[in-house]
Amino acid sequence: MRGGRGGRWAALVWPALLLLCLIPGVLPALIDPLGLGEVGTPERPLWQLTLTHLGLVVLASVVVLALGLPLAVAVTRPGRDALRQLSETLVGLGQTVPTFAVLALAVPALGFGWAPTLLGLIVYGLVPVVSNAVVGLQGVSPGALDAARGMGMSARQRLWRVELPLARPVILAGVRTSTVYNVGTATVGAALGAGGLGEPIINGLSQQNTALVLSGAVLAALLALSLDALMALSEPRP
Amino acid sequence: MIELHHLEKRFGDSFAVQDLNLTFPDGELTALLGPSGCGKTTTLRMINRLIEPSGGQVRLNGQDTRALKPEALRRGIGYVIQQVGLFPHLNVAQNVATVPDLLGRDRRATAARVDELLDLVGLDPDTFRHKRPGELSGGQAQRVGVARALAADPPVLLMDEPFGALDPLARDRLQDAFRDIQRRLRKTVVMVTHDIDEALRLGDRVALMNAGRLEQFGTPDDLIHRPVSDFVRQFLGEDAALRQLAGQPVSRFMAALDGASPLPPVAVEDTLNARSALAVLLREGTDRLTVTRGGQAVGTVGWADLRTSGPERP
Numbered sequence: 225m226r227g228g229r230g231g232r233w234a235a236l237v238w239p240a241l242l243l244l245c246l247i248p249g250v251l252p253a254l255i256d257p258l259g260l261g262e263v264g265t266p267e268r269p270l271w272q273l274t275l276t277h278l279g280l281v282v283l284a285s286v287v288v289l290a291l292g293l294p295l296a297v298a299v300t301r302p303g304r305d306a307l308r309q310l311s312e313t314l315v316g317l318g319q320t321v322p323t324f325a326v327l328a329l330a331v332p333a334l335g336f337g338w339a340p341t342l343l344g345l346i347v348y349g350l351v352p353v354v355s356n357a358v359v360g361l362q363g364v365s366p367g368a369l370d371a372a373r374g375m376g377m378s379a380r381q382r383l384w385r386v387e388l389p390l391a392r393p394v395i396l397a398g399v400r401t402s403t404v405y406n407v408g409t410a411t412v413g414a415a416l417g418a419g420g421l422g423e424p425i426i427n428g429l430s431q432q433n434t435a436l437v438l439s440g441a442v443l444a445a446l447l448a449l450s451l452d453a454l455m456a457l458s459e460p461r462p
Numbered sequence: 463m464i465e466l467h468h469l470e471k472r473f474g475d476s477f478a479v480q481d482l483n484l485t486f487p488d489g490e491l492t493a494l495l496g497p498s499g500c501g502k503t504t505t506l507r508m509i510n511r512l513i514e515p516s517g518g519q520v521r522l523n524g525q526d527t528r529a530l531k532p533e534a535l536r537r538g539i540g541y542v543i544q545q546v547g548l549f550p551h552l553n554v555a556q557n558v559a560t561v562p563d564l565l566g567r568d569r570r571a572t573a574a575r576v577d578e579l580l581d582l583v584g585l586d587p588d589t590f591r592h593k594r595p596g597e598l599s600g601g602q603a604q605r606v607g608v609a610r611a612l613a614a615d616p617p618v619l620l621m622d623e624p625f626g627a628l629d630p631l632a633r634d635r636l637q638d639a640f641r642d643i644q645r646r647l648r649k650t651v652v653m654v655t656h657d658i659d660e661a662l663r664l665g666d667r668v669a670l671m672n673a674g675r676l677e678q679f680g681t682p683d684d685l686i687h688r689p690v691s692d693f694v695r696q697f698l699g700e701d702a703a704l705r706q707l708a709g710q711p712v713s714r715f716m717a718a719l720d721g722a723s724p725l726p727p728v729a730v731e732d733t734l735n736a737r738s739a740l741a742v743l744l745r746e747g748t749d750r751l752t753v754t755r756g757g758q759a760v761g762t763v764g765w766a767d768l769r770t771s772g773p774e775r776p
Contacts, residue, residue: 371549375564
């Protein structure tokens with residue numbers, strides 16, 4: 225019991241560290257002793273870049289869930305095995321195309337900025353969400369489903385009252401994976417002018433300023449760890 | 463009353479169930495017995511339309527079940543399966559309340575009903591109400607399964623191998639408990655089983671199926687003493703009569719005390735099953751036993767009493 229509660233509080237360590245690093249001056253002061261050079265003053269404050277980054281990732285996750293969950297539900301209805309296999313192939317294909325290619329291909333269609341980045345994040349984020357949701361929905365115990373049907377639940381009632389609640393932990397794990405991946409993927413978006421924590425990394429690379437690169441990387445990593453830890457809280461404890 | 467008229471189910475070219483005509487009497491437990499693949503589960507599932515018949519008719523209290531929406535039909539019929547199928551994300555009380563909730567019954571009345579049912583199936587409501595299915599033993603889970611099926615007080619109960627997944631001890635206990643419940647509630651029960659002992663023990667009537675057809679329909683006595691075919695005789699086996707005795711307490715066979723003749727020296731408890739009483743007779747090499755209840759003699763039993771078939775003697 226105490227271990228469980230301790231585990232819950234530990235989840236707040238990463239968000240706390242992230243917030244600490246976002247206090248102006250704190251991160252440069254931490255990086256300075258490494259002797260990598262001056263972080264300097266970025267055009268936009270780090271907290272603003274972090275918020276932009278977070279906004280992109282969260283927006284992508286919301287869209288991914290809104291698209292992925294109905295897709296997973298649709299292909300797991302009885303008698304749709306062929307459709308399910310097709311969707312798994314297509315979604316899997318999405319992940320084999322390199323990130324940068326998706327983003328670059330989206331630019332001619334959507335222009336520079338956050339739009340192509342969001343599209344890339346959605347394409348990548350769909351994979352774990354759809355595959356987890358399919359696995360979760362297929363893993364619902366046949367006994368529970370038969371009982372639900374035999375007691376007179378309609379297909380819709382079975383979905384909302386039995387299938388989705390039982391598949392929820394697996395679905396949430398998929399959303400968590402997708403979101404955490406996308407924190408990393410979203411840094412690439414800076415190359416397209418989407419802003420976010422990729423900006424200090426790209427600027428740092430072009431200015432050969434390792435300290436600047438590091439500041440962006442550290443914040444992106446802390447953001448990923450924070451989201452991961454916070455989303456773990458929503459999962460039921462064993 | 464459930465009536466099956468020329469009921470059939472075809473899968474491709476083969477018949478799972480063929481020209482089945484059967485009437486399940488009100489207030490009785492009918493065991494649908496047969497080897498695996500004989501069509502008994504298909505028959506059961508056609509009653510609540512989990513499987514749609516390819517031909518023929520199912521009538522519930524005279525009404526063709528096709529006239530009802532499947533969901534409405536099923537909410538009016540209790541359903542218990544071997545895998546139990548409790549919803550693991552809901553607690554015991556919520557599981558039991560499933561059908562009353564689907565029917566939109568009053569929450570408070572349902573909560574009282576849940577407690578009543580948990581009592582009925584032998585689970586203390588205060589202890590079990592808030593437990594999750596994962597915290598229950600197999601026997602406890604199936605007790606909840608039975609309570610859930612009874613929650614909306616349906617007149618008809620369909621049970622598919624309800625005690626099949628339990629260990630022998632838990633199965634015995636649950637069969638006993640269910641027999642008591644059924645004696646009180648008098649539901650119209652159709653129970654699929656491949657277990658001859660269970661069919662003879664719990665069934666008021668037994669419908670023995672083979673290869674999609676009805677082989678014999680009758681009381682356990684009918685099947686044991688008046689089998690209509692070699693299949694029936696072979697399926698029940700040579701020791702069918704012993705099996706039937708095993709399912710009944712010796713008190714059902716005993717003769718009343720006449721007060722005049724002296725009591726036999728060997729005594730057995732009245733809750734002992736009749737087959738064990740027969741074994742005691744054999745072991746002791748005696749002709750009669752005293753039957754006691756709580757140490758008090760209540761009757762005697764001998765070979766002839768056990769030979770008569772079953773409690774309802776003509």
